Amino acid sequence: MSGVVIVGAGLGGLRSAEALRGAGYEGEITVVGDEPHLPYNRPPLSKEALLSGVDVEGLQFRRKATVEDVIWRLGAPAASSDLSARTVTLEDGSVLEFDGLVIASGIRPRRLPIPGPTTGRSVLRTATDAEHVRALLGPGVHVIIMGAGFIGCETAATARKLGAEVAVVAIDEQPMVRPLGAELGAGMRRRHERHGVHFHLGHTIDAFVGDDRVRSAALSDGSELPADIVIEAVGSVTNTEWLQGNGLDLSDGLLVDSAMQVDTEVAPVVAVGDIARHPNALFGDIPRRIEHWNMPTETGRRAGATLAALLAGAEPDRGPFTAMPSFWSDQYDHKLQSFGMPGIADRIELVEGEPDGPCIVEYHDASGLVGVVGVDRTQELAPYRKQLMTRSAS
Amino acid sequence: MTVKVFVDMDKCQHYGQCCFEADDIFHLDDDGKLQYVAEADDSRRDDIESAADVCPMQAITVE
Known part of the structure; x- marks a missing residue:
């Protein structure tokens, strides 16, 4: 027996491990993570942690006693995999064998190829990112936020609280327009404007200007905005590179069934969280990736039970998946x-x-x-x- | 056996996600503030653990 390997040490990986134990799986569980930290809560990184300081240990999730024996391979990104050989190879060269695999490798921020210097451009995904950005924010600092989704807007609000001069540049007509619609999006924009945020909507950044580092940004409307720091929050890409070569459709995360099982004959494989394109019977069973905080927990519970059943030679519950997507946000x-x-x-x-x-x-x-x-x-x-x-x- | 429930009210942002997992233990009052039962029968443990899992602020401790 070589046990279960979980690739991804975020919330989805943790909940999957707990669900495996909850469903009676007693074998070895190894969780592989690219960051050096035990699973921690990311939403505060654009809010309280950015405002008051990043305490990664304080952000860690409470872990159930049942997963105390889990082996954590942290700071060890997965590099490749061979599902038919049932192995995952890490960047450090070590090869992990598995009986069952949980894909919980999640997403990373999308980066746009924009001409000009790169120093001064940041994203906000990890605790390390948040520490870096926090060190640069302060009264009078000129911040450009690319993207007007939730992370962009939350970061704008926090940067204002820290006294920074904040401009938001986004192609969208209103902030958070896709989930909220134009009317409420406009209401949220006016809230931000009352707090001193300047919006440049319907525009993109054509180039960053500066010699050694970003000093300003040239917008598509011909204007130029000063920038001491640029925070990029323009969507995400799935972390699937390590799965290439296995014949899987990786065009938009991983397609799974209602039991969170990946469509492959060669090994028991499930996927959870941001990366899992899953059906939801509440919304017509159309497979979708949903990047909401509550989905790693919901999909992890189901996936853990599925994998435990498969490894025990039992048929998993393939009944409808009916988790309620939910999001929440704090701004001012x-x-x-x-x-x-x-x-x-x-x-x-x-x-x-x-x-x-x-x-x-x-x-x-x-x-x-x-x-x-x-x-x-x-x-x-x-x-x-x-x-x-x-x-x-x- | 009983379950002891503690909510760190400095962390709690009153999103009420816990209420959907264990509505006999957690509820939002008319002002939108979280109220909860600090001790419950052990038969409620699983739902209370679920409530702690889904708390966005991770403010709930279960003993």
Whole structure:
């Protein structure tokens, strides 16, 4: 027996290990991670940790006693794999054999090829990134944030709290427009503007200007913005390079079934978290990758149970997967929370309040309610979530 | 046997995700503030552990 190898030491890897134990798997579990840290919580990296200091140990997830015997291979990125030989090779050359594999290698920030100096350009994904960015932020520092999604907007809010001069450059018409829609997106933009953030929407950065490092950015509208630091939050790419050569479709993460099993005959393989393109019976069973914080836990629970069954020679539960996607965000003193999939809606209706104040927005498509977003109305969202959960019955 | 529940209210941001895992233990009051039961029967342990798992702020401790 060579046990289970989990590639990815984030939340999905941890929850998968716990679920394997919870389902009775008693064999060896090895978790491989490219960062040197035990699994830790990333959302604070654009908020409290960026504001007050990055304490990685304080951000670590509580680990259940059942996974105390897990072997952690940290700071050891996976380089390649041979699923039919049931091996994963790490960058340091060591080869790990497995009976079952969990793919939890997640995503990394997308980097755009923009001409000009690279020094001064940063992303915000890891604790190390956050420490680096935090050291550069301060009163009067000129910050350009590329991208107006959640990470970009949260980072803009935190940078303002630290006294920085903040400009957001994004191709989108409004911040967070894809999940929130234009009306609420505009409301969020005005909140940011009241806190002194300058938006340059509908534009891109053509080039960075500076000799040894970025001093400014040339925008597609011909303007030039000063920059001491550029923080790039323009989406993600999946970490699948180590899986190449196994005949898998890696075009958009890994396709899995409702049990989180990867479609391969050669070995028991499951995928979890940001990388898993999974069906959800609540939303028409169309396979999608969902980069929300709660999905590694939901998919990890299912995947762990599936792999434990497969390794015990049993048939896993292939019943419908019906986890409720949810996201939340803190920007200034505003709390945004969502259930469902507002991003797939074709009709958006503000049902309570106004986009600039506390409000509730419903998101519909032909099948009915598909999502809800509340701003500073968290305690009133439970009935919407309940209604969304009933979609599985239809 | 009982389960002891502790929520670090300095960390808690009142998102209420825990409420969906164990609504007899956690709830948001009319002001949107989290309220919870500090001690529960051991039969509730699994749901309370799930509530701790899904807390975005990782503010819940279970003993």
